[in-house]
Amino acid sequence: MQTSLSWLSTHLDLSSYTVPQLSDLLTFAGVEVEGIEEKGVTTDKVVVAQIQSFVQHPDADKLSVCQVDDGSGTPRQIVCGAKNFKAGDKVPLALPGAVLTGGFTIREGKLRGVDSLGMMCSGKELGLGEDHSGLLIMSPDSPVGTPFNQLNPADVLFDLEITPNRPDLLSHLGLARELAALTGLPLKSERDHAKTATKPKRAAEDQIAIQAAEACPLYTARLIKGVKVGPSPDWLRRRLESIGLRPINSIVDITNFVLMEMGQPLHAFDLDKLNGGIGVRMAAEGEKFLALDGQTYALQTDDLVIADSQRPVAIAGVMGGEETGVTDTTVNVLLESAYFAPSGIRRTSRRLGLSSDSSYRFERGIDPQQVSGASELATKLILSIAGGTAEDVILAAGEAPTLVGEVTLDEDRARKLLGTPDMQGDEIHAILEKLGLTKKSASKQESRWLIPSYRLDLQRPVDLIEEVARVIGLDRVPSRQTAVASPVEAADRAYDFAMNLRQSLASRGFFEAQTLRLISTAQLADNPNTAEPVAVKNPLSEDHTTLRPSIVPGLIATAALNIRQGLHRLRFFELGRVFLQLPKGGSREEERLAILLSGPVSPSSWHAREPQAADIHELVGQIQNLTRTPFEVRPAKENTANFLLTSELRAGNRVLGWIAQLHPARARDIDARHPVYVAELLLSALRQGSTGPTKFEELPRFPGMTRDVAMEVPADLPHAKVATFFASQKHPLFVGAEVFDVFTDPTGTKMAKDRKSIAWTLTYRASDKTLETAEVDAAHTSILSALEKTLPAVVRR
Known part of the structure; x- marks a missing residue:
């Protein structure tokens, strides 16, 4: 939220505090200050000047030599590069010695040999907006020689991050209340607008009909006739511009002012464009609505709308309609002020992707007791600025809900929790009263407090204790070390296992990625398995429509991004959660590890300018290093369009995961120079095979002996069957086997086309000799005898 210091100063005197002090005060009270921007100038050496005449610079086509009146009685010569002025215009003039935004000091000097005794300024040079295309042309009524900061006072803009539980701070009055409690300064204005001088009148059914009371408990309307819509006065325009809002017209500007002043959204309808009374109802399925942003939205039955007798005229709490908005020709106004249930506004805003300052506040909760007060304040401003006549009553339908009540505070418990046994009850009471709470009763042990209607977050005794802690400051709350060691649990073991995987992959040159759990529908094609995805009912955008059924799509997007940055040796992994649709409805979540590998097996160097590119066996080897469980690579029954060589990794009957090569066409889409290989593993399956203590073997003391064997087997015999055979051999001297050659002859000249030759090295060793x-x-x-009996193999002797 953008907050103006000068606006805050209309509620309390903050002149004794510096900007850094206010920033620290808010930060330590739980209001994050994301940025501070100084606007305008504080120096008196920037004055209003009038351009009397100007001529072309004798030595520069783009410069003009101007004679200006700065109020001193003597014309001042200024060399200027702007072109948007004429003789008689009044502009801000920085005199020598003036310090502008960014610490830039103005001095007398020469430009292309011509004296220039100051500088005429643009808005950006004065810290007023970003426009630096020309001079800031001021009002013709501006007195010549007047310091600029008297007509446009300098301001400080705080960019605040308000937590969702503090909607009362989404206004200047709310922040002023907070600062008054933190500083002890008195408020210049009323603490709230719950009391109104205008009497409410129960609206007739044909005036206001609430057909969705749960979504809209209270709706009020004020009729103001005979207004003259035009530009807002300077003070109002400056207020809105100080926080980045663009003035539109006097009526709309007033509703925006009240919104930012007290946090209550309002909306003004052109009364003459409404047909009949106001109806607050749920939209019909497929009903269309043309909003103020010029877009047409298709509504659903859970969207709350404000309607006349013929059509919706506003999406309740979100945005008004273009057909009934206030324009320069508006004469009669219906001023809406209402309370809408936060959940409904949030749902509609998210589904439509339509957010506004009003919906932002309604979603978090507004003060229902100030609905009429906001209408009354806006009405007073309309009558004073735009004229007209207002009806003597506010038409109201429904009742303002009571969202807060009384809370009993155990003061002994508060002192114990805060660690401040010396804190007296009077100090606690004074703090809570400064925050706007009303003391109903008190004893030595406890006190009972009435919560103000704008503090929706104060519901429990601990909430009051937290308020006391915020005001006294956390530096007064002592620190204590009370933690105790807890036994190792399953969650700890799972965390340690995941961290070990991360460290293992990082030590092998892989980089950990963190991708979003929400992906687009288009990314589903990069899912290596056929799991059904879980769609999001109200996606934030087209890029976040689905909960990911696999981590691989995110890694492929990461690879594409890195390739565009010039990287072609890709080594990425990610541990995260995936979401799977169950066949009979519902969904489940799984923790998985995904790995992406592409490019050279080692970085290029002077002795290997083009290292060999990694293949799928490189990825299998990396996976083997992650688990102590032997596994087989088996072809998968199903392949997806964007992948080749899709295979399952199995340890007995347990599936460890999948491995595949990205289809060359898809690899070309992301501009990959080398084949791209991906794998996705189930953490639970990996962890299951890694339980139990680590076993170490003594290094062999005696040498081993090897024998090579070549065998002919059917061409379609999986390598895994041969490997499984050797792994199953229990001969006491047999240590292991490794394949070192595979030969096939597609021509059938040296070997039948349906046969292949595989060569293995077998190692033998004894432990005692x-x-x-x-x-x-x-x-x-x-x-070898067992081999020929078990497999369709012929040993070549």
Whole structure:
């Protein structure tokens, strides 16, 4: 929220506080200050000047030599590069010695050999907006020689992040109340607008009909006739411009002023464009609405609308309609002030992707007791600025809901929780009273407090204790170390396992990515499995329509981004949650690990300018290093369009995950120079295979012996079956086997087309002695015999 210091100063005198002090005060009270911007000038050396005449610079086509009246009685010569002025215009003139925005000091000097005794300024140079295309042309009524800061006082703009539980701070009055409590300064104005001089009148059914009382408990309307719509006065325009709002016309500007002044959204209708009375109802399915932003929106039955007898004229709490908005020709006005239930406004705003200053406040909750007060304030301003005559009563339908009540505070418990046993009851009472609470009763142990209607967050005794802590300052609350060690639980083990995976992959040159859990519908094509996705009912945008069924789409998007930045050796991983649709309805969540690999196996260097590109076996090897569980790579039954070689990783009957190559066409879409390989693993399956203590083996003391074997097998025999056979051998001398060659002959000349030759190296070793050749030959013969009996293999001897 943008907050003006000069606007705040209309409610309390903050002159004794510096801007940094106010920033610290708000920050330590729980209001985050995201930015501070100084606007305007404080120096008196920027004055109003009138351009008397100007001629072309003798030595520069783009410069003019101007004679200006600065009120001193002597014309002042200024060389200027702007072109948007004429003789007689009044502009801000910075005299020598003036310090402008950014610390820029004005001095006398020469421009292309011509004396220039100051500088005429644009709005940006004075800290007023971003326009620097020309001089700031001032009102013809501005007195020459008057300091600019007298006509346009300097201001400080605070950019505040208001937490959702404090909607009362979304206004200048609300922030003034907060600062009054924190500083002890008295408010110049009323603390709230709950009391009104205008009497409410129960509206007849044909005037205001509320057909959705839960969504709109209270709706009021004030009729003002004979207004003259035009530009707003300078004070009102400056107020709105100080916080970045663009003045539109006097009526709309007044509603915006009241919104930012006291936090109550209002809307003004052109009464003559309404047909019949006001109806507050739910929209009909598919009903269309033309909003003030010029867009037409399709409504649903859970959208609350304000309607006349023929059509919707506003989306309640979000935006008014273009057909009934106030224009320069408006004469009669219906001023709306209402309370809408936050949940309905939030749902409609999110679904339509339509947000406004009004919906932002309604979503968080406004003070229902100030609905009439806001209408009364706006009416007074309309009558004084735009004229006209207002009806003597406010038409009202429904009742303002009571959202707060009384809270009993156990003061002994408050002192104990805060660690301030010396705090007296009178100090506690004074703090709560400064915050606007009313003391109903008090004893030595407890007190009972009536909560003001604007403090919707104060519902429990602990809320009052928190308020006391904020006001006295956390530096007064002592720090204590009361934590105790807790036994290791399943959540701790799961966390440690995930961190070990991260460290293992990072040590191998992989970079951890963090992608969004919401993806677009188009990204679903990058899902390597066929799991049904979970759609979001009210997506924030077209890029966030679906809860991800896989982490892989996010990694592919990350790869595309890095490729565009010039990186082609890709090593990414991410641990995160995926969301899967269940066949019979509902959904479930899983923790997974996704890995993406592409490009050279090692960085390029002087001795290897083009290192070999990684293949799918490189990725399999990386996965093998992550788990102690032996697994097989089996072709998957289903393949998706954007992937090749999709395979399951299985450890017995347990699925560890999937591995695949991105389709070359998809790889070209992201401008990848090398094949892209991805894998996605189930953390629960990986963890299941990694339980139990780590086992270490002594390094062998005796040398091993190897034997090579080549065998002919059917071309369609999976490598996994051969590997499984060797892994199952229990001969005491057999240590292991590795494949080192595969040969096929598509021509059928040297070997049948339906056959292939595989060569393996088998290793033998004894733990207690050096083997003799005969022992190794016997063991080798035994294993080969078993091989031919188990598999359709012919050993080539």
